[in-house]
Amino acid sequence: MANLVLKNVKKSFGSVNVIKGVDLEIKSGEFMVFVGPSGCGKSTLLRLIAGLEDITSGTLSFDGQVVNALAPSRRGIAMVFQSYALYPHMTVYENMAFGMQLSGGSKDDIKTRVEKAAALLQITPYLERLPKQLSGGQRQRVAIGRAIVRDPKVFLFDEPLSNLDAALRVATRLEIAKLHHSMNSVTMVYVTHDQVEAMTLADRICVLRDGLVEQVGTPLELYENPTNIFVAGFIGSPKMNFLEGKFAESYKAHTIGVRSEHMEFVKKGGWQGSVIHAEKMGSDTYSFVDVGSAEPIIIRETGTSRHDVNAKVSVAPMDGKVHRFAADGKAI
Amino acid sequence: MAMKYLKSTAFYVLVVFIVVQALFPFYYAIITSFKSGSHIFEITYLPNDFSLQNYKDVLFKGNGTFIRNFWNSIVIATSTVVLSLFIAVTASYALSRVRFRGRSLMLMTILAVSMFPQIAVLAGLFELIKGLGIYNTPYALIFAYTIFTLPFTVWVLTTFMRDLPIEIEEAAIVDGATPWVIIRRVFLPLMWPALVTTGLLAFIAAWNEFLFALTFTSSMDTRTVPVGISMLSGNSEHEIPWGMIMAASVIVTLPLIALVLIFQRKIISGLTAGGVKG
Ligand SMILES: Nc1ncnc2c1ncn2[C@@H]1O[C@H](COP(=O)(O)OP(=O)(O)OP(=O)(O)O)[C@@H](O)[C@H]1O
Ligand SMILES: [Mg+2]
Numbered sequence: 001m002a003n004l005v006l007k008n009v010k011k012s013f014g015s016v017n018v019i020k021g022v023d024l025e026i027k028s029g030e031f032m033v034f035v036g037p038s039g040c041g042k043s044t045l046l047r048l049i050a051g052l053e054d055i056t057s058g059t060l061s062f063d064g065q066v067v068n069a070l071a072p073s074r075r076g077i078a079m080v081f082q083s084y085a086l087y088p089h090m091t092v093y094e095n096m097a098f099g100m101q102l103s104g105g106s107k108d109d110i111k112t113r114v115e116k117a118a119a120l121l122q123i124t125p126y127l128e129r130l131p132k133q134l135s136g137g138q139r140q141r142v143a144i145g146r147a148i149v150r151d152p153k154v155f156l157f158d159e160p161l162s163n164l165d166a167a168l169r170v171a172t173r174l175e176i177a178k179l180h181h182s183m184n185s186v187t188m189v190y191v192t193h194d195q196v197e198a199m200t201l202a203d204r205i206c207v208l209r210d211g212l213v214e215q216v217g218t219p220l221e222l223y224e225n226p227t228n229i230f231v232a233g234f235i236g237s238p239k240m241n242f243l244e245g246k247f248a249e250s251y252k253a254h255t256i257g258v259r260s261e262h263m264e265f266v267k268k269g270g271w272q273g274s275v276i277h278a279e280k281m282g283s284d285t286y287s288f289v290d291v292g293s294a295e296p297i298i299i300r301e302t303g304t305s306r307h308d309v310n311a312k313v314s315v316a317p318m319d320g321k322v323h324r325f326a327a328d329g330k331a332i
Numbered sequence: 333m334a335m336k337y338l339k340s341t342a343f344y345v346l347v348v349f350i351v352v353q354a355l356f357p358f359y360y361a362i363i364t365s366f367k368s369g370s371h372i373f374e375i376t377y378l379p380n381d382f383s384l385q386n387y388k389d390v391l392f393k394g395n396g397t398f399i400r401n402f403w404n405s406i407v408i409a410t411s412t413v414v415l416s417l418f419i420a421v422t423a424s425y426a427l428s429r430v431r432f433r434g435r436s437l438m439l440m441t442i443l444a445v446s447m448f449p450q451i452a453v454l455a456g457l458f459e460l461i462k463g464l465g466i467y468n469t470p471y472a473l474i475f476a477y478t479i480f481t482l483p484f485t486v487w488v489l490t491t492f493m494r495d496l497p498i499e500i501e502e503a504a505i506v507d508g509a510t511p512w513v514i515i516r517r518v519f520l521p522l523m524w525p526a527l528v529t530t531g532l533l534a535f536i537a538a539w540n541e542f543l544f545a546l547t548f549t550s551s552m553d554t555r556t557v558p559v560g561i562s563m564l565s566g567n568s569e570h571e572i573p574w575g576m577i578m579a580a581s582v583i584v585t586l587p588l589i590a591l592v593l594i595f596q597r598k599i600i601s602g603l604t605a606g607g608v609k610g
Binding site for chain 2: 050052071083085103
């Protein structure tokens, strides 16, 4: 229910500038994901929104009201931490009820809310347990439950899944996606460096690098029209193929980028090379072809490949699927 | 094989040695306290007499002075522990969690204070206590002991609190907790082991202290037990009432033993387990 606007927000720790001027609007009810490499300031930006760090300069407003100086508990936010951050000495019920107790909710009211959240997250059987008697996935669900009970206008997640194993991560991701659908008036801001999480959860993604916003857009916008090399390389798996020098010259660019699924094997023409490795995933095959560029080109084919390792092949990008970049990294 | 045997023998010899040297004085005090009359001056290592006369003398002979002293000690040591822990917990929250200029300097100063020998500050403290008008009252000793136990309690609790996960505190902040609520409802329950340990040590320090107790009190009914024992007198001026002194020492040790036994169950580690990952 809250519309977040960041205007030229900066944050420095002593003499280190961590956030170097971020302008961003997060719409009401939107699922916004911050991605970027480690140390780029994702967590810091999230903590600025939460109010756990003070904004050095610039303004942050919720629904048009500047909240720079507002305490976290007054902002109508709830936060889910990477490390769960449950109160170890309180039962699951007490953990979830703590915030409401502090704000003076009535006992019945608290009970209804906690039980509703617990049912939603299927943690009702554990309400009387201590956090240490739960598995990692259950703990993270409790942490999410604690956030739900606060009935926030804005949900903040800082890498909530990174302590879970792969299978659980997928399951909990689905849980969060369902949560977003069921609470579609709640704004969610989610930090991750896993771009699969970003692509699958986000309404819009904000790619950060070194304290600055590189690009904001829907997952497909970023995938199809990255505005620079960094975003192009960061979004999508496997990484986009980049070629420079003579490969790029014919496209009148400094660098060209082609996604693996936009490369194909051709009978004649194209770039000659040999297959150096093939990853057979069953549904897809990724062939690594050395054509003399800095890094081997990755080519994705559905099903199994017809090309053996060391085979001499010709490869070429599909028509209209080449991303062109200037020397400064900007898309042309 | 022989080497291994030798090693474990050496280990147990050492253990026995440590236990004996730690417990023998107390054991000797106990058996002496049960001796009466001239038995006291016989050197024996096994109990050879069982008389409660010394205990009766200590408790009832001096018109209840000893009981009065005992009560003073309990009140003073308990108040010292409560006051010292309260100040230390709040101070250590600031020292471990609030960023401010001169924090580490302050921490070092606190540690440095605890290095002053008691005798060096005695005169100054005496003036202070006179000035506050609390000379010869229990407050004088509570005041002095609190000052002297604080560096230790602050230091230990600060170290302990610094290791509590910061995310738990942040979660509480988001939940709307004020610093005081965080201390009371989130940190205190996690700090039991540290509180019990430091509290016990502070209690023992206050309980056994002699120099301040001697200096800051002047009448029989404001004194604490260590001074009281030193002032026990025998039938004549030249007689040292060893039996009574030993009986008093044993009585005085009992509360400490009781406290340790009660609280050892509370010293459970791993209270923070499960709150955060890793
Ligand atoms: N309290 C602090 N004092 C000084 N520097 C800090 C502080 N907190 C963060 N930084 C610095 O700010 C930068 C951004 O940190 P941040 O935690 O936001 O990164 P991140 O994008 O979340 O990275 P990761 O993906 O590894 O979590 C880092 O270089 C970090 O060293
Ligand atoms: Mg982070």
